[in-house]
Amino acid sequence: MWLEPRASTSGAATILWPAGAILATVVFSSVLVMIAGASPLTVFWLVAKGAAGSQFALLETLTRATPLIFTGLAVAVAFRARLWNIGAEAQLYLGAVMTVVLGTGAVTLPSAGLIPLIMLAAMLTGALALLGPAILKTRFGVDEVVTTLLLNFIVLLFVSMLLEGPLKDPTGLGWPQSKRVIAEAQLPRLIKGKRLHFGFVLAIVSAVIVWVIMKKTVLGYEMRAVGHNAEAARFAGIPVNRVIAKTALLSGGLAALAGFSEVAGLKGNLTLDLSPGYGYTGIVVAMLAMLNPLGVIAAAIFVAGIFVGADAMSRSANVPSYIAEVMVATSLLTMVAAIMLMRYRVRWR
């Protein structure tokens, strides 16, 4: 058995293969649901209803999608240039740290000045966190998969230390949590009394900006060239190492925005459970979107919908909400397979 590259991929194939991937995910999940003793149709209906069946459900899905758009963009940008950033989780937390450092009263400015300031500072923190591994990669050939992955644990321990020490909320009854950000540092809610916040708008705008960067600018061109063939890029005079460094700054900055928007838009303070793995799920989102920045929006909403819907489903059907993780993981695997089958033909002889 071997793979033969396809000369071209027809328009129908670009729809049918991903559709097949989703179908395979549904079939596989159905088997698990049946093992759990429930009817797949009921469960999928409940998941869909829980994700988008009411205004509340829909807003909750979009709220959950917001950090996933940021981390999905961070991963898509990095992967496009073949910088394997597995550390969006760390960059997210560092962005959150910077948000509470500046946003809990250390700086007092009106919202119009304070929010952009915190945003930029958070982005810079995340950017620098990825610049280190990028330089280690280009200078010394250190595998960034290892460094960025391990940095996740280091950063989480660092945040834990901060929350037990300098950033600890003195009024927090001993819980490891930071003080709440001041009113001027908070992102407004999009609908009064609901959880969906301005961070969602920032995420959409970011996706559009990233799309423009990738499609229209010199930097995006350089990133794609380096990602597709670094040797040819270097030969053509593209400064490969500098492009990788710029990619790292952009990717790290985007991931940090996820942390910023979760703290300033939703949670109000920093705790150790700020992110249930948004950094890692960002990889799934980016892959599902086939690294397309605009596709990231859809993929993030899809993944968030499964999580939110599964939570609602598990309350009424007797199926654990872990099924969401299985569905998301399965969809990643089937999607990766579908993308490969779009590009290659499998030959058995």
Added chain:
Amino acid sequence: MDDAQRPEAEIVLRLSGITKRFGPLVANDAISLTLRRGEVVALLGENGAGKTTLMNILFGHYTADEGGIEAFGAPLRPGDPNAALAAGIGMVHQHFTLADQMTVLENIVLGTRPLWSFNLGKAAARKRIRKLAADYGLEVEPDRMITELSVGERQRVEILKALYREARILILDEPTAVLTPMETQALFATLKKLVAAGLSVIFISHKLGEVQSVSDRVVVLRGGKLAGERTTSEATRRELAELMVGGQLPVNEIGPPSPGAILFELRGVSTRSTGGAALRQVSIGLRGGEITGLAGISGNGQAALAALIAGTVEASQGDIIVHGETIAHWSPRAALDKGLGRIPEDRHATGMIGDMSVAENVISEAYRSPRFSRFGFLDWKAAASFAADIIKAYDVKCPSPEARVRLLSGGNMQKLILGRALDGGPDIILASQPTRGLDVGAVAYVHARLIEARDRGAAVLLISEDLDEIQTLSDRIVVIHRGHLSRPSARGELSVMELGELLAGHGHDEGAHHVA
């Protein structure tokens, strides 16, 4: 070989009406071929003529859509790679399939012993290998590591491997591409001994001279079809060439050079070893209006020299002087800024970005110029119109500037690279293996463009492992051996055998460095 008795010899291999389609492409169209005992048949054809497909079918890698194969009178099971081996057919690939960190003996025995046997039976194997080597002039020490062997010796190991498995039919795919003229002579002597012992050989090649000197019969493929079959002694070179190309051969006229000033110079340049051979104290000057040909056996440092001039490898010592100015920081960008046109050795790995479009590829060296970008934004319209210009001027066959480069043929990809490198009228041109793997028409096109550049006053460095190409195009020839350059010689000064001596490293007085 006695031609008179050949027709009576038994037929050992018969391919009848082999047809293989890949979608709309017919790679092999009803090809029939017979091979007799004690005969060398040359399979002649350009790249893409269907030679490789035919051999892949013979070896069971592909299954033919129509037709069948008979070996020694018995039909060969299609689609089974072991069938051909079991029937006594051995193949020597162009790219060797040897385990570098093992000895000659281990490589030869590998796969011939059952997995559960405790010893390799080395003593008996060694004895048999020595005997085979002595019988057929394939001298190689069984206990040496493959890494220590020259390319010619490795090829001998591949042939021994086939003979050890009792192959009665030997297929050699472009066997001389990597050999020196002397090694080629030795290979031909071996082939003569093999056929005298009753083996049969299929010799795949696109080099007419070799085909004429080694084969009894020539089968010519063109565009997947059998273009003709000739008894070698009765066919002229021209006749074979025209069968291969399917018409008149394009001929490039090259006039006398009018050398100008030295435009590019290396003075005592060395590089660090990065895998292949490094350069040691290399000095060479390239004059305007002249093609300097750099010949060398693969792996003697020509890749390092090309990478150095292209800017992708740094010199560890020595000076790079362009237009009389010593350049402190040499890089791909510096090379482009100084007006070098560079054609890299490997189109796919270095020359083009396969998954990007034609337009994205043609601007890759100039995208920062105001012509293609403003305020960090690319002007895709300008890029597309530039691509359209190149496509037209360099006769690139491609559907549109938006087409992915991966879809282009090797020749069209090379034309695109030529267009990108030569469009600005560079006065220093580095052409590294510019015609490797191209068909005759594309080769002639590339040569014509290089001659044209030389005639308008550019200094051209042509690096090639193809001696015919070097001798046809070069006004001066320099030979590289283990990172050293030979004294340059003028066109026609050296015979092929003298050139062969230099290629093998004789006549390079090590330590002395010539300013070419």
